[in-house]
Structures are given as C-alpha cells and as structure tokens.
Amino acid sequence: MAEPFKNLLNAALVRQAGHHLQRAWPAFDRSRFEALAEGGLDTLELKARAGHISAALEATLPADFDAACGVLEASLAPASEGTPARPAVDGLAGWIVWPMTDYVARAGQVHPERALAALHAMTQRLTAEWALRPFIVNHPALTWDTLQRWCVDPSAHVRRLVSEGSRPRLPWGLQLKSLIADPSPTLPLLERLQDDPSDYVRRSVANHLNDIAKDHPGLVTGWLARHLPGATAERRALLRHASRTLIKRGDAGALAAWGLGAALQGHAVLVVTPAQAVLGGDGVTIEATLVSTARGPQALEVDYAVHHVKARGGATAKVFKGWRLTLAAGEQRVLRKRHALKEITTRRYHAGWHRVDLLVNGKVMAEAGFALALAGP
Template structure:
C-alpha cells in the first residue's frame, strides 16, 4: 500500500526540522518544538499538520520577527533548480517541511510585510510559498503587487513561478482571492511578462492561472488568445492551448475557432458503452466512439465526453473528460475506444442510477448512450 500523503509531514521530518533549527541556533528549544509538533500528529491530515507545525514554530522561535525569519532562512538547504533535490543529510531544510515555515510567516508577518515577503522569497526556492503569499495580496495589495512585479525578473524560476501561482484566483488549497475572481485585471501584466518565460515550470503556472480566469471570465481569455496566439512561438502556443482546456470542454465558440476547431463534425458519430450495468469500484465501462466523415477535406477534431453524474436528490450534473485529439481524413471512418474508471474519489460522490454520456466533438454533442450504475 502506498504511503499516506499526509506523511510527507511525519515524525521523521519534524525531528529533522528540530535538529536543523537547533544546529542553526543552539538556544532553540528543540524538545518543546517536537513535543508540540508531534502531539496527535498521526490523526491529522496534511494541511492540518502544516498548521500544527506552524503553531509549534510560533511557540519556540524568537519573539522578534526579523530574528525569527533570519533563523529560518539560515536553516534552509541551498536553492535547487526545479526537479532537482537538496536532500543531502545536514544540507538544510527543503521540501514539504518548509510549508509550515511559510504558514508561520503568513500569520506572524502580516504586520511586517516587507520582511515577511523577503522570507517567502527565500522559502519558495526550497518548497513553494504560493499559499502563504495570498494573505499579503489581501492585506497589503500595493506593496505585494509591486513586489510580484519585481519578482517577474528574478533569476530564480521558483520565484517567478510564485508570481503566477500565488496570485491565481482559485488556487487549490489556497485562500480564495475573491477580488481577483471578480476582477483578475491586476494579474494580467504579470502573466504577459511571464508567458514567454524560459522555464516550462513557470509557463505551466501561467497556463493554469489563465485557465482559472477562464472559469469566470471566458471572454477575457478569448481576447487573450486573439492578442497572443497569432504568430506565437511553439512554447507559448503550448501554454495557451493548456490555458484553453476548460473553454474547449465548454465548447466556447471563440476559443474553438482560435484553435481551428470551430466547425461542426461533417459526418456521423455513434457511441456504445459496455457493460450496460456497472458497479462502483469494479472495472468501469468501455466507451466506443464511431466516426464517419462525409467531408471532402480533413477535419481537425477535439473529442471529449460528458458523464452526467446522478445527484443525491435526483437530476444530474455533467463532468467533461478529455478524450481524443485527431485529424479525420476525407471520407474516413474510425473507431475510438476508451476505458472510463468508476472508482470512489474524494472529490466526487457517486449515486446509483442511469448515467447519460454524451460525445462532444469540437464542443458540440453528436452522440449519446448511457449505463446503469450500482453501488
């Protein structure tokens, strides 16, 4: 069985942190830190563990915020490039154990934002400060936006990524930035500077940020494509394609047109699903999509499928899944096959009943079938 995700902040990492902090500052009360950090830790999930460790730091770090930040900064491992490890014994702290440090900065440092942002600049090069920077955007917007603008030119890809990732309107696990959900315009100059960043690590974050914006402001992202897609170099095209994924699934006409996917299927489509009766947690179902072109020219097709999941009180809600991307030749017939899993997951609750499935070609429903789900 795989190691539980929450153990990324387990006892071994707590003791490693205590040892490193005491090595950095002999006056650090390691025993008290470890006792508070480990109390009931096994029963907590990952985010709650990060908060408990942050509280233990609050109890044991120097009362002077600047001195405490300096201690934590000295305890860090040397910065590493994205994907590289700094896990050598005694090299310093890096990885998930740095998350509680950033949590501590986000709570203890709101009254001293300049020093706090300086500490997050160091910490994000060893883990990520994407969650911790968000309270500063809310509490100190002028200072934080100016800092993020400056960080767009930072030598570290980790810091440049933080600019985009930390300001995403709907960052998973993070404080939702309601003002940016309503009006994302403050982030747009930052994204424009970063969309051609030399690091794919940074560009992926920009794509996810634009995809966040698309959920609330589809016209803005369609305008972005109109301005930045024509003549774009290959890395930017890949970024913009990833940023378009939600709107392609929704069948947004302007976005489909921007990618040459605006035309309806010229031909016919069929969908068959086996077995017709499925049970949650077993082998799932197999989708077979048949396509027959009646066109005289090749067709670029983006083929997804929507499963209408039964709700607890009746009705259904659709979830779109990625299918295939292909060019269908003139007069060609093709059979596509895909396995759709029906496993319990934390983000979806299944209910028994008839589940309708639609095939979407370039955003338009062209065929449907279904299956009966038993729990």
C-alpha cells in the same frame, strides 16, 4: 494502496526540522517544538498538519519576527533549480517548508516586507504559493510591486510564485475573491511570464489563465486572439493548456481560435460497455465511431461528459479529455478509452444511471450511458 497525502508531513520530518532549527539557532527548544508538533499530528489531514506544525514553530521561535525569519532561513537547504518538493540532508526542503511559510503568512502581516523576503527564500525549497495570498489581500500595493520585480528573478521557483500565488482559484489556497471579480492586476504579470524559459513557470501561467477563463471567458478568448498568431511552439502549448476549460465548454471563441469551431460534417455513434458497472471495478470502455461526409479534412476535439449522479437525485456533468485528431474526407474512425470508476478525494459516487455525452468540437453528437452499482453490501 497509495500513501495518504497527509503523510507528506510526518513525525520524521518534524524531528528533521528540530535538528536543523537547532543547528541554525543553538538556543532553540527542540524538545518542546517536537513535542508540540508531534502531539496529535497523526489524527490530522495534510493542511491541518501544516497549521499544527506552524503553531509549534510560533511557540518556540524567537518572539522577534525578523529574528525568527533569520532562524528559518538559516535552517533551509541550499537553493536548487531541481524539484523543490524533495527533502534534503543538508537543510530543510520539501513538504516540511509548508508549515514555515504558514507561520510567515500569519505572523508576518505586521512585517510584510520582511515576510515577503522570507517567502522568496522558502519558495525555492518547496513553494510559498499559499502563504503569498494573505499579503495580496492585506498589502496589495507592496505585494504587486514585489511580484513585478520577481518576474525577472534568477530563480524559476520565484518567477513561478508570481503566477501560482496570485491564481484566483488556487487549489488548497485562500480564494482571492477580488481577483475572481477582476483579474486585471495579474494580467501584466502573466504577459511577462508567458514566454519564460522555464516550462515550470509557463505551466503555471497556463493554469492561471485557465482559472480566469472559468469566470471571464471573453478575456481569455481575447488573449488567444492577441497572443496565438505567430506564437512559438512553447507559447502555443501554454495557450492550448490555458484553453482547456473553454474547449470543454464548447466556447465558440476558443474553438475558433484553434480552428475547431465547425460542427462535425458526418455522424457519430457512442457505445459504453459494460452497461452495468461496479465502483472500484474495471471501469467502462468509451467507444466512439466518427464517420465523415465532408469533402476535406476536419480538425476535431473529441471529449466526453459523464453525468454523475448526485446524493439527492439529479446529475452533474464532468467533461473528460478524449482525443484530438484530423478526420480525413470520407473517413470512418473508431476511438476507445478506458474510464476508471474509483473513489477519489474530489468526487463521491452514487449508484444510478450515468449518462455519457460525446462532444465533438464542443457539441453533443451522441449519447449513451451505464448503470453504476456501489461495491459492498
């Protein structure tokens, strides 16, 4: 069984933090910090653990915010362009930095310039994407000016923070309702970053645009119309990833931008086996047969939607990526994919009939399904 996410923050990391904080500030009350941070830590989930350790920091760092930031910055490991989530031996890096950014976000609202400078350092050792968001809400002018400068920062981690920290619907983060309603403040930033030399940054831009597509599809299809013609391979990959929600929804503008707007000329058959499946078992096999009646090749995006049974009846559809292919004139092609049926933190399964739709270029071309039983008594 995989290690629970919550254990990314644990007592060993608390003690490591105590060591490096005391190294940075000899007067640091390490024993009190560790007692506060470790007390009750095992009972909490990951995000609550970050807040719990953050409160222990606030109780033991200098009362002066500038001095407190100085201690935190001095405790950090040297910045690296490598994976920021890895712990280091010569200073703090990785998941233990999350509580530090949380402290800065809460205590720094009355000192926003100093706080943003601290986040600039911390994001290079993990990420400050969650901590940045309260500053967008409470200090928009300062924060947008700062993000404009950070677009050309030497660190890819800082440039990524510009995009990731301002995503309207960032997972685990404070929802930025003003940007959900009107994402225009972020668009100049995304335009500057979409051709960034770092794939790490470009992938964040793609996810940001995909967030926007959920609420403003026309804005993103317009973006595709402007930025896809003549795009480099790297930009095309970014824009393709940014289009994924629109393509799953069968958005006509997005499909047309990628040459996928036409319906399948031919017919499709969908088979799901076994007809009776058990949660936690071997899953089901999705088998789609496509038959072309066209005189030329067809570019196809083939996905499938599973209609998950809800607790109170009814169902809600979730689209899963399938295949991207070119079907030759008169060709018959069989596509197969194993679909897992296991408990995950973001989805709760319920017993019953699960319809499966086959989507070809966003249009339902066939359907089948399976009956799901829950394991155990």
